[in-house]
Amino acid sequence: MYKRLSLVITALAVLGMVLTACGPKAAAYTCTDSIGCVTIAPTDPVHIAYLLVVSGANAALGTDSRNGVEIAIDDAGGKILGHDIKFDGQDGLCSADGGQAAGTKLASDPTIIAVIGTSCSSEARSAEPLLSAAGFVTISSSNTAPDLTDPTSPNHYAGYFRTAHNDKVQGAAAADFVYNFLHLTKAATIHDGSLYASSLVGVFADNFKQDGGTITTATSVDPNATDMSSVLASVATGTPDIIYFPIFLPAGAFIIDQAKTTPGLENTKLMGADGLYSPDVMNTAGASVEGFMVSSPIVQGAAYDAFVAKYVAKFGEQPINIFHAHAYDAMNIIIAAIKKVAVQETDGTLYIPRQALRDAVAATKDFQGLTGVLTCSASGDCANPVIGVYTYHAGLYPPELIWPTKYIKPTATP
């Protein structure tokens, strides 16, 4: 019985070989790439996915990035080398669990060439091992945690790049702003246990202490907490001049609101980072948002203005966050790299060697992007950021730039 079965299988295998040999002559291209190639049939699209947060409290962050990518696709005419671009993805929910779930789904799809994402560093930590093992190129438009591009860190994975600034830059800029521009010497820090916030706080504290400042309290909150009274009371014991809490919504809005009514903190300045650069901060914190400061990259220039015009025309609103330009640059870097490494048959079949694509992205040099002239390092940092500090005014969005433009005085916290 078994003998007959194996005979049938052998016969089928031989038949298969014969048929393949007789079929349309598959051209000379043989994949020699160390982690394999993607073959795209003449009528198939080039599949690029996203892993961004597009729902929940931080939806503005990921939606804005996705909008940026869609404009990049429009600018490319929707096509790479004659193939349509297929762009879809998964919601990473800005959490480690969400990143894991979304990463698992994406990694199981072998047609994906590159992933734009993730939105949050916590997502990257759990999704990146999966995406890297699947052979994808990942470019994040908003991950900022230093360890993601630190070759010595276990959280660094091959194929990972980012057009967002490294927190080392942002944390240092925030410390510089507070110590050298505001001339404040006592700061308290609060993080929410997320990779993004804890690394920013770490970098801020190191630089601030180096400059000569003191950290009065370094504490943390539960990102889902609503009542911040006990943490603010313990912060107040150190009588800080400024509280630095680079966290997310809604916890950030609760701190902004409740700090104003905590004894000892009525006049303390409040500062966050780009995670709290969102219209939702103004909508949820209400009047108490007045004077709240955030650090965030400055993106300016004629090309950027043209981009914003396209954004408004396409989505009917002003950019809702800051990472649309980073996502636009990320997508264009991928498109350029694909064009560089892809091998195209005369019938239109496209072969994209995965390792070569990673090398091509890593070799990106002097790329004219919206966020500056970008050059990628082998470890994955592509950004060339200028960090500014903005201050919120109740009912006004976007917030006003106050630093490093020397001539605008910072608004005092009421």
Place this chain on the structure above:
Amino acid sequence: MLRTWRQHITLTDIFIWVIGLVIAAAVVWGTISTLRLHLYTSSGWLDLIIRGLALGGVYALIAMGYTMVYGILKMINFAHSEVFMSGPFTAVYVALGLAKSGMLDKQPIISLAIISVVSMGVSAGIALLLERICYRPLRNAPRLVPLITAIGASFFLQYTFRGLFGSGSYGYPAIKALQQSFTFAGIQIYKTQAVVIVGAMVMMLILYGIVQWTKIGKAMRAVSEDKEAAELMGIDVDRIIVFTFALGGASAGAAGVLYSLLFPVVNFYMGFIPSIKAFTAAVLGGIGNVPGAFLGAVILGLLESVGPNLFLTGLGIPSPSQLKDAIAFIVLVLILIFRPTGLLGERISKDKA
């Protein structure tokens, strides 16, 4: 005497007592060492206490819904968290409308009354629908069945509201008239906190009054004691149950408005955490007992607000505020170990025995 005592004590009892004593010792030690650090000023402590009272008041109003329904149906209404969420989440649109028209600043009291009425109405309506659709058909089913239904209804309501109003957070407009503070007996109190504390107490008194001094309250107590006997005495049990749900819902709606004054951000998942706390408070005070729920809620609010800083700072634990839920639930466990009926729960346990 000693012998019978020794026969009654088991190893488990000793183990539990040891755990209790260790925790009590840690609390006392932590409190003493915190106070010796002189980190916090007395105004800092007072502020925390006032915030704790305000939070406790909100918990108490939510706990009413749990405890009254339990008193009458002997069932935990786990969909109550969504009853609580539905009111303020709907009323935020009214509040935003009032803020836009300028009414909120000109007539804060009338506006707040309108917002409260809308919130209480929506919450009571949702509670009535829950009773009619989810619980009444199952009244004679085994006790686990309505419990599972409640969880299902809870998810259904959450995602219905997510579909209706979206997944984002909405901020309640600030009421300018409530933003100032005043000094009472040397203590600085923010008007928001004062309104929440006074509002919660007034609401509690109204509820207590209804239960104790009105005819329908008497009927509620009768149904709670013995459903069959009450029915024989000519009490319409269905009507009483409907009234109880409506009362619990309205109370949750009022709690929702007060909660939004303290934490002015609403979203579709806002109900879960405060309701779990309120349920804890109800158990702490003795579930089924109205004054017990109030006492439990105030204790829980104070523990959450003052506890982390008072007990843990002195022990050198970093970011104690993250452990406030742990403190609240450890207290619950301790009380259930040493007083399983809750603080004021004697009456219920006797009734059931």
